[in-house]
Amino acid sequence: MKDVTLGLVGVGRIGVMHANNISALNDVLNPQGINVRLKLTDVAADHARSVAATIGAEFLASVEELIASGVDGLVIATGTGTHPDLIRTGVDAGIPVFCEKPVAMNVADSTPVLDYIRDHGGTVQIGHQRRFDAGYLEAKRAFTAGELGWIHSLRAVTCDMTPPPVEFLAGSGGLFRDCSVHDFDILRWLTGREIVEVYAKGSNNGDPAIGEVGDVDTALALVTFDDGTLGTVSASRYNGAGHDVRLEIQGSAGSLLVGLDEKSALASAEAGVMFPSGESHKTFAERFDQAYRSELAAFVELILGERDNPCTPEDAVAASRIADAAQESLETGLPVRVTLAARNQGSRS
Ligand SMILES: NC(=O)c1ccc[n+]([C@@H]2O[C@H](COP(=O)([O-])OP(=O)(O)OC[C@H]3O[C@@H](n4cnc5c(N)ncnc54)[C@H](O)[C@@H]3O)[C@@H](O)[C@H]2O)c1
Structure with missing residues (x-):
């Protein structure tokens, strides 16, 4: 069995849905010989702790602690304005990143992020789930x-x-x-x-x-x-x-x-x-339930080097x-x- 630990940052509207979907991924991935574990964090610590307890995930107090604890990929589901810094944090840690759309608030703010990812050889999948x-x-x-x-x-x-x-x-x-x-x-x-x-x-x-x-x-x-x-x-x-x-x-x-x-x-x-x-x-969670699950399963396969990036930052x-x-x-x-x-x-x- 290949073990993959995902670190989720942000458990608001869409982050909670991703947390639940990641918890359910093993139903699909275990038969393929892949086992996924989830660690999560949010600046709203009490809320995040209770989400973690509900789904059997591990809570960490900050993104830094989350990464230091050992994760194979970072899933970013915080508000749009925080995406550039968190993408850089994941790239600096040398792990693949899944980030909710969009890369940044606008193209002007996105361009330096694209440059950073390219210059540091980062792998970043953006969450345009309709592709699934x-x-x-x-x-x-x-x-x-x-x-x-x-x-x-x-x-x-x-x-x-x-x-x-x-x-x-x-x-x-x-x-x-x-x-x-x-x-x-x-x-x-x-x-x-x-x-x-x-x-x-x-x-x-x-x-x-x-x-x-x-x-x-x-x-x-x-x-x-x-x-x-x-x-x-x-x-x-x-x-x-x-x-x-x-x-x-x-x-x-x-x-x-x-x-x-x-x-x-x-x-x-x-x-x-x-x-x-x-x-x-x-x-949107009901309408795209299957697509949201599939995009995260694809991210796990991307981490394992088993597929191409289905939505690059350049696409987004x-x-x-x-x-x-x-x-x-x-x-x-x-x-x-x-x-x-x-x-x-x-x-x-
Ligand atoms: N793909 C889709 O269909 C879809 C749907 C909804 C939202 N989104 C995207 O998801 C992102 C989040 O949207 P939302 O509606 O869930 O927002 P939200 O405000 O409900 O949740 C954001 C969460 O991130 C936490 N947070 C913010 N900054 C943080 C930080 N630096 N470290 C840790 N936690 C932090 C907040 O406390 C909050 O719990 C947005 O970028 C949005 O565009 C995508």
Whole structure:
């Protein structure tokens, strides 16, 4: 049996979910001859101690103690602003790092992190879990096989049922960087193409506190790919029907809709149509349960040198570059070009 000890830093909204998923990994990995152990830390020590006790993990008082105690990989699930320093800490320790998206608050803050990882030979996987979701994987397969013909439209949707706490939103970088960045990543990953222009709008009709911290509660971005294909990326924090994540791909030979199943947060207006009839997903944790487990299993395999990195920091920053351009477009009211040269900010068209 190969033993792998993961050190988790941050057990907030997503960190608790990762802690539970890591604890459950052995059901899948033990039959493959891999045994995973978990150690964790959080600046909210009492909370972290109780999470550790609940799932049978070891609590350490700080990241430094966590690393000194001996871990084979670091899992970072703290707020976005802390990612750069913690990624460097993991790279300095010479261990592979899994870090929640995004690498940093924006591309300008991400670029030195990319340089650091490259200069120090670090291995860092970023948590864009949709790359492991069965529906997105099938869409990529069908797209790549040419089964849909040439694509005329892509429509991506990510809607939370209720907003996260305003304190979280204040440090999130905004709706495009926090939420739509998943869609920007998946559009690049699925099509293998680059988005070259973004034109974005946003609105605030929910809690005024969201506007007061400089964010919008609903937004729409029109994106243009490098071959001229058009797409839209839509997001909201107020989707009463449930947590709604979809991608509609329409081509000359066929269409596919990722996220259309019995649990879709949709209702038909047509008489006699009962589909979808199931209880909708309420949270991202429910919607992507399988994907979150799979990405951590992949991280364990990455630590063991048994697979390639499924989401590099360069991939994640490419998605962040589109998010930065969308944010700039939202603020200026103008379309923004997304160019590789504009590493620190999108340039206006
Ligand atoms: N992949 C996804 O679908 C997804 C979903 C939600 C959040 N996220 C990302 O996960 C990250 C965390 O989001 P969240 O909603 O869980 O935030 P959160 O505020 O609920 O939790 C963050 C936790 O980190 C702890 N913390 C902060 N700084 C620390 C430090 N230096 N050392 C130790 N602990 C520290 C806090 O005490 C808190 O418990 C964000 O970067 C966010 O973008 C990703």
